[in-house]
Amino acid sequence: MRLLKPRNYGTHLFAICLALLAALSLPAVAESTAERTPGAQDAASSAVPSFRQDVVPIFTRFGCNAGSCHGKLAGQNGFKLSLRGYAPELDYDSLTAELGSRRIDFADPEASLLIAKPLGKVPHEGGKRFADDSRAAKVLLEWVKARAPGAEAADADPTSLEIGGPGDQTAKIGQKVQLVVNAHYPDGRVRDVTWLTQFFSNDASTVSVTPDGVATALRPGATDIRAHFQGLVQVVTFTIPYDNVIDPALYSQRNNFIDEHVMAKLAALRLAPSELCDDATFIRRASVDTIGALPTPDEIRAFLADTRTDKRARLIDDLLGRPQFIDYWTQQLADLLQNRKERDHDVRGAKGVRAFHSWLRGKVAANRPWDEIARDVITATGDVVHNPQVGYYVTTVGEKHAEESDVVDSVAQAFLGTRVGCARCHNHPLEKYTQDDYYHFAAFFSEMTMRRQSAQVTTTELVPSSDREQQQQKRIADLEAALATVQLSDDKDAPRKLAEATKRLEDARKELTRMQLEVGVTQPRTGRRMSPAPLDRSPMHFEPGQDPRVPLAAWITDSKNPAFSGAMVNRLWKHFMGVGLVEPVDDLRSSNPPSNPALWNALNNAFVSHHFDLREMMRVILTSRSYQLSSTTLAENEQDHGFYSHYFVRRLPAEVMADAIASATGVPDPYAGYPLGVRATQLPDPAVDSYFLTIFGRPERVTACACERGTEVTLPQLLYLNNGDDLQAKLKSPDCKLTAMLKQTGDDDELIDRLFRLTVSRPPADAQRAAVKKELAAGDAREDVYRDLLWALINSKEFTFNH
């Protein structure tokens, strides 16, 4: 694969979104020579090629209008095309209007720069893009010879793409498949556009694809190949089974519908499911994932002793009803809703952050459904004391105008799991979103006014109407008062004055209505006014003066909006299962489909039918057998990182690990501004100083992106655990549980047992017990040996990972 070699860098932030595509795969300088099955009307064979349907797609297919080339905002070497052809009219102008006739030369069509440049006949920084006798060259020449007809209204864009052939398929390693892409047009026409389609693999190490659409299976697994044409995307899924022989009976054990779909996928891939995890592992795993805390030794003892067959389901119910559940999930939602003190001008201060946290806590405690919480936040209005959820706008809008602030990206990402940021500056390269869509969406927030007040004076308030409307309303009030005065007057001019005052009032009211009807923001590129419209461009009705966020919230949380349920389902799934059905977890788009579409649909249906009940969804996931599989890998599944053949281990999140160390040692961490004993999972404010939480990846909540949370393992973390003063001090503290335990009992078996349960949540194995006793027998001070044992347990992966 060769890349274009632009020597000029993207010059603006604007250009950056596209660098991915540039890096990813500008199509190689090659073109399929494969003959396509006709049956499709094709421009190359028809009389005159269409600018919109033939010429522009050539620019896209051969990388001419890519973000690293002429498609970048500044163009390339004086020639600018719209990025990936999103504005054919502009492209037509640059080709025909600029630079006289050099780009298109009717007298000598082959000398047109449009043709000579990509053929390398004149110096071209992008090199030779296609061959003289290629189809692309012929189409361009035909078009110029036909005197370069412009975009015509009849040139409707295709409405859908279809990847012909067998569709989703199972392939063997080394197998090659020629993909065929058909575009469907509004008039019913179907056209083979394979040669103009750009192909990408979502995982090129599993299935690669050539610019001509030849997919090659490279290793076992599953991935999607995307076909892009004229802003449309279609994907086809390839499954390449592993070379295993699996007993089909292994796939038949099921607790609920989740297992049905997980097992079906595993069977298709010939990956074996691991066994069910043991009870000790289960209580630890479920506690950590559900309440963010280790089970206590007493809970472990009781659970292991319980002989009821439904004890796991009972434990799940118990965990979902715990106060720690409320703490932990309040924190999860607060991450998503970016509850933090806005750096520069947050008039609420830490107090406001705590108030929003308490508000969220109340919602989680009362198990309010997610759609209700979302609506409450999206439509937040009023003062920050009585309506702490207004804080969401204090941090995301700040002092900016809505369309210049983070609110658009944040709302889309938090509630719809969609990244629209690219469309702020140009059409989204991987999604249907255009720049207009972005500003239409931003317009929903254009009516908000934040009345910022220093907390000493009064409270900050969010008013759901614009400044000028509020001024107009004040003016109307004044005119009403004036009219009343005139009405009371017995002046001889009264009738005339009355008529005038009435007219003025009516005009003012009309003006207000006019203002209310033209709610919107200005699209910076076109200068056009954008009225509020949802991302799917569905029509939306507003009453004049209505807060546009109210219909927006209704659209977002509609049970028919798959993105709303999908965004939360995917987050919950990833939380418990370790890997999202869609990754990145908050990047849902048609070009990034779920790894198990049947499971995706089933989970979303369940979430909707349970009325967005978060706890209920967690219960469904927790009770599935898939969640309860052992993390111990088998030869037949150790290569699986995304299909849930075993529980995927992960390092404990920062706050959970801090609390786990505090509970294992009995020494709480002090957090400035909070009473000693407040746990890390209870902290409302991400700005609370903590070296531990920082190095272990606590999110700062600057964006709604789940990626803010650090999940990596780093050297400073290991130094902290290995040698850090903090942990040494805890181990030596008179408050350390070990200190009391040493006084309470001289029975080594009991002590060893208790330390294991406190940390790794299970009794020791015989060999482990023996290893400790061997150290004890060496004659060193008993407390030193036990302190080292506690250190070793805390440093073990069994402690620092959920498994």
Added chain:
Amino acid sequence: MFDISLQGPQHRLCNGASRRDFLRVGGLAALGLSLPGLLRTTAAAAESPSLPRPKPTAKSVILIYLGGGLSHHDTFDLKPDAPEEIRGKYKPIPTSVPGLMVGELLPQVARVMDKVCLVRSGSHENDHHETATNWVLSGRFGSAFGDYPSMGAVVAHETGFTGLLPPYVATPKNPSFSWELGKSAWLGGRYESFKAGDPNQPNYHVRDLSVDQPLSQKTLERRKSLLAAVDSLAGRVKGDDQMATYDEFQRHAAEMVLSTEAQSAFDMNREPAEMRDRYGRTDFGQGCLLARRLIERGVKFVTVTNGGWDHHKKIWNGLEKRVPVFDQCYSALISDMHERGLLNDTLVLVMGEFGRTPKINKDAGRDHWGRAGSLLFAGAGVRGGKVVGATDKEGAFVTDRPVRPADVAFTVFNALGINPRKQLITPEGRPVEILDQGGRIDELYSA
């Protein structure tokens, strides 16, 4: 608020927007990082057939990063003939190289210029701190899908731990995860710089490396054997990248803690007082000295960051405070390394994210200017006493031999024997060249 300090999230950049703007991009950036290193184990890579692996000239690199953007007009690219509002107040002074002049605030650096190659034609088109910083530190322009790994992180990825010390260390300032120090981006946390802290602190030690009360050998051995005995997860879970990283860093952490060699690398008290004075008793000065100690002990890439060069206001005050500190520590580093023979195989690079505007603004400051800036290269075969590139008479645009961020990074990788066109595989399985553009700055090495 016009004092930019690139050393921690508590600081604010002059445009008042930064960290958040950064994260809007950078947050997306980390998209791969939320995957538990899905494919990182396959981050093996292919050497590019078009470019063979270069022969190394440098064992190590020291990057001195002047965060905020050095004013080239007042230091290394004076324009004495320009109008006053451009040339500023400083006079050129001669250096150890006939004909080469630098600003009068740099008398000590002037004496070592014969060992330094001055590049006056650093150039790009971005005037935004975060974006430009990531660009110059990585050599690649970041995308909304992610910034690129910085040079140090790539070096760490390519060389790994070669001794007891981490391959990539940043100083001063601990523990902020500040992006200025060079992020590992999609390479993942294991290639982040190791934050060494501020070696100018009176009781300087690296947090959690050396401790107040060191443990006895007996304790350490017992811990080691108990740890091996209790962890029953080891061996049960195969193919997990996060766990493998944990094991790897657990081993390194234990080795570092145990090793007097690793401890002593950071023990500034082992330097004679005169040597410490020579570098200057500042965080910048001692950071340069620590950098020398670290590369002496095999660290591959050390970043010494110094913030505060974003002089939008009262630039003379700012420069008169900062340039003398730089003058002392940089000249000390170059001469000391030369005396020890370390300059033969260490590349020392000085740069910021951009230069500054030619015209002095209404607040007596200079603003961001990516189109021109000065860089200093020394060591590892770089020819001293040379000037590469030039700017126009106002110092606004490069007129000769533009040196792009990719050229700088290319030169660094090339010096270390890392193929700049090598393809790495991102966690999503996407093949990405270390650098997609740029070429070695040959003029650094030619007569």
